Amino acid sequence: MDLLDDIPDSTPGLPVLTVSELNRMARRALESQLPLLWVEGEVSNFMRAASGHWYFSLKDASAQVRCVMFRGRNQFADFTPANGDHVEIRALPSLYEARGEFQLGAEAIRRAGAGRLYETFLKLKAKLDAEGLFDPVKKRALPRFPRVLGIVTSPQAAALHDVLTALSRRMPGLPVILYPTPVQGAGAGAQIAAAIRTAGARAECDVLLVCRGGGSLEDLWAFNGEAVVRAIAASPMPVVSGVGHETDFTLADFAADLRAPTPTAAAELASPARQELLQQLGHLARQLQHHLANRQHSEMQRLDYLARRLVHPAEQLRRRQTDLHQLAQRLRQASGTRLTTEHLRIARLNQRLVTPIHVIQREQQRLDALNMRARRAVQGGFGQRQLNLARLASSLDHLNPEGVLARGYSIVQLENGAVVQNAAALDAGDKIDIRFHRGQARAKVESTTQD
Template sequence: MNAADLPQNIVFSVSQITDLIKEILETSFRTITIEGEISNWRPSAAGHIYFTLKDNNAQIKAVIFRGAAMRLNFRPKDGDKVRCTGSLSVYAPQGNYQIIVNTMEIAGAGNILQMLEERKRKLAAEGLFDENRKKPLPPFPRTIGVVTSPTGAAIRDILNVTKRRNPGMNIIVLPAIVQGEGAAQTICKMIEIANFYQLCDVLIVGRGGGSLEDLLPFSEESVVRAVAASRIPTISAVGHEIDWALCDYSADRRAPTPSAAAEMAVPLLVDIKQDLADYKSSLYESIKQRTEKTRLLVRSFNPESLEVRFRNIQQPLLNRFAAAREALPQNLQDKIRDLRVRIAQSRTVLENASPQTIFDRGYSMVTDANGKVVRDATTVTVDDKLFITPAHGKITANVVQIE
């Protein structure tokens, strides 16, 4: 039926117009293929899967019944870009229309996931996700700070876990918008306030579960940088176990849920008490053993034993002193004798090297008028005056003949 064929003055009931729309849609689109991005992927206990297909300008609800879901050859998730084939259907009680999906295939990466992957690569290249810059969580924190919605399920879970593990732990809630416009700015502001005033020992940043779009503020670049720059150790607790955000990588620790974050941050009071009891027992036993050892040691120190001990220490020293005193004169004599021998040897070497000793053996030294030693006959001429030095005295001579 075409809308143009309807009388202009006809009045429909809600049921009638809904039935008419249902008939037109379901008969006109018995088989249709729609491409879009998955959002709010929600498997049910019965095996059916409900989700939304969307693009930049519109969205349509979708359902995959159990039989078709079992035939899927991949695991879809929020942000995946897929191509769904099925039929349009109208749900009259709520006036909604949806596509009943029979088959689904991957059509490419969704816009949101692609954007997040590009941002992740950029921030990782700057070193914001490096393990060596992550800080350890304090073993005994006194105050836990929580940046989240003050009315959300996340803070209730954290408070319940904290109360169960350690009722005396202080919790400071730094209220923030956790989705939608302005969320990233308030999250960053709360992190800055916590650090500026040093409000806590551990800072949990997170929220409960939600669609990929709901969790986007925790992947904003400003939030990732604020978490990385925090001087207070941080735990990222965004969504449920299958959810993720970029601040998970820049935080010092990542918790799969807000409850798990509280488990990480808050030590069990019973464990602390048991550790203290163990330390007390160990310290008491150590003191007891040392006291007993000292008591036994002191008991052995009486005047008689002290004198014996002193004599035992003194006598070897006295014996060594007496032996050294007796050996000293002989050692000095031996040293003097060795020095005399060395002096005599040195004197002999010096005497053998003396020119006078050479002259005494019959040799003489001949010099010219300039006092230069004559070593070669060709260096003088006839009538030159020469001076001859024998072992004793001096001789002056004239050169008569040169051979």
């Protein structure tokens, strides 16, 4: 006897699943029960596939988990992780059905600690903003032609070389004063703030550049210090912030009077372009020369015109006497012409003058003519209306039922008053009313005949 025959079947209705069905159910259960979350750990076994997807493990001292970050997600990452990097990933727990392996589907990745630093950054930013240190109204305009430029940065920083290169290209003769300070590491924030305060106390420059090259959030953290922000806000001269790259933002950027995306851009914003100024100067010189030439030509023409108008007083007196004589002749001619015109107008008015009796006769003739036209109109309209009335009376007689009855016809009605038009509507024994031209009679139907 087989030993399995002795084992009772306690679940006779339990279905049998395939491995694929089991893994699919496990994946759905995981994804429905575990939400999207942040996981911290050390990267190991990192591999970039030909498809662009990232495959790696995330581990700590006692456990590890497989992770995948597809190309559509990792293309937005700020860096490519390497084995040994301590990172934080935002991921959705799931199950890879083909191998039955538990894994994390990463949607975002950042260096470990960056989230906490960013949270600290936001809190400090809100606090300082509430105090008005970032108020745009307080921002000052940079001088167009600074006499001296101050730079707060490290002497060994690449940012200093970029700034000096840009200044030598744009304005080689502009004096520069360096206020050296570390820009990274422990205590760098306090030293940067001290350098800014030193520049303000010495008052040696017109514009102050606070700059350093790009880096991670940790590398730029010194420029997020409260002391640095307050020193920039209290600076007596305008401050230009050129920290990091175009995508990097620090609290020093918000406190500065002007934020530049790079140290080179900060130097370009704070200094005038010598070549552009020379071009503008040359353009203005050409405009001035052209204006002077036009003015000289205009004044020479005006001088010639005045010279032609210059006349001897005796000649002017003779011309005035001639003009006076001509005006006297025109006055005499105008007086004679006006007198003749008035005589003619009076004669025309005398001809048009009519006595009242003539007016009355003319109006009487007009009234008689209107009276005659009125009588003719009344007579013609009365005759036409009589003819219309006769035609309407004749039509009314033709349509009058009494006239039809007078010619020997009659109207047959049922007891309810309905007019009988067809013998089929009557049955033997029905009572009917017959209306004649003179009076009416009641009858009883004995029989009917159809046409």
